[in-house]
Amino acid sequence: MMSLRKNAEKSAIVLLSGGLDSMVTAAIAKEQGFAVHAISIDYGQRHRRELEAAELIAEKLDVVSHHKLALDLRSFGGSALTDDIDVPKAGVGDTIPVTYVPARNLVFLALTVAAAEATGANDVFIGVNALDYSGYPDCRPEFIASFAETARLGTKAGVEGHPFEIHTPLQNMTKADIAGECDRLGLDPAWSWSCYDPSDDGRACGLCDSCRLRKKGFAEAGLEDSTLYAA
């Protein structure tokens, strides 16, 4: 972990979805001494609750700025997270699920780098992890490494010798590790929102991949998650 001193007054852009992973990532960026600028993308996700969580987290972490960007990925279609397609509840499988949003992290990272370049920041944080995850290809380290190289080649900052560093502090953590980090950093898990398919009374479904992975993480870490689950 980098020292507070080293990064003092350096700005970082953190992709803050409002989920547990993004909350822990933002807190780690702050702990590392970065001045945190959060960016949340309203891509038409059906679980709007996630965006409210992002707002709450930005406030609780006292970030320098919180940029909310609207981008209507719904109009492209093709995902249970944006379309009227049922969110699967049978458990995490071996294939890429219908909750996959076409090229989402590619788009989100590109936007985050654009925000970083416009801000003059060289550090970007994203809470991807490839251990306890849903099998999305855009969470894998080889994708992140390739993206960093593409961003270096395709930006003014990159060609002028100031490439972006893409920080993925959760990359090799299990969900239990992430729950542990949440606890260590003094974050309230309930500030964040993971469920893809909340019930009408505002509870997490408890059955979608995202709920299952979250519940498993806190249980394995022996920690309490104050989230209210319908199932």
Place this chain on the structure above:
Amino acid sequence: MMSLRKNAEKSAIVLLSGGLDSMVTAAIAKEQGFAVHAISIDYGQRHRRELEAAELIAEKLDVVSHHKLALDLRSFGGSALTDDIDVPKAGVGDTIPVTYVPARNLVFLALTVAAAEATGANDVFIGVNALDYSGYPDCRPEFIASFAETARLGTKAGVEGHPFEIHTPLQNMTKADIAGECDRLGLDPAWSWSCYDPSDDGRACGLCDSCRLRKKGFAEAGLEDSTLYAA
């Protein structure tokens, strides 16, 4: 050039800005037998005329669909194309100009690939060229090649063995070559719009990099460009 037969009924997503290069690119995609789906991005560019041109071109080329996506890059700042910063008029220089929009083609290609994946298309066309251009890093072939690899690694289609092909038919053309293609394909140059800083009466300024490159192209090709210039 691929045969009409080979690509018949294959869909391609074409990034249609409304500029000359994108118009010629869309027409080439159509000539190659692709069913052309155009995508135009309203990123808050000050030269709104460009988006009207995109609409006209989509109509003239009779594309299968034309998707207009709003994305407020203005809110990021940092470019003469979106901010209240003067567009330079002194001629094309050796450095990256202030009309550079942070990570624009990275964002646009990511969105185009997202649209392609959602549509089930594997072919993407973008009208970048790195000969007569303004020196933007995101027009260079090494960037495009790296982007294609990143998109392969970060998408369901890519990991399942159907990577996206990023077509850049203008990559090695001069502006004179592009003007020649425009003529060969029976396109009216005036359908397209290049100027970054139109005058109040709707004429192209004639002095910005984009106008200068366009005028030079048609002049060198010995072809007429019906665009009305203020200077």
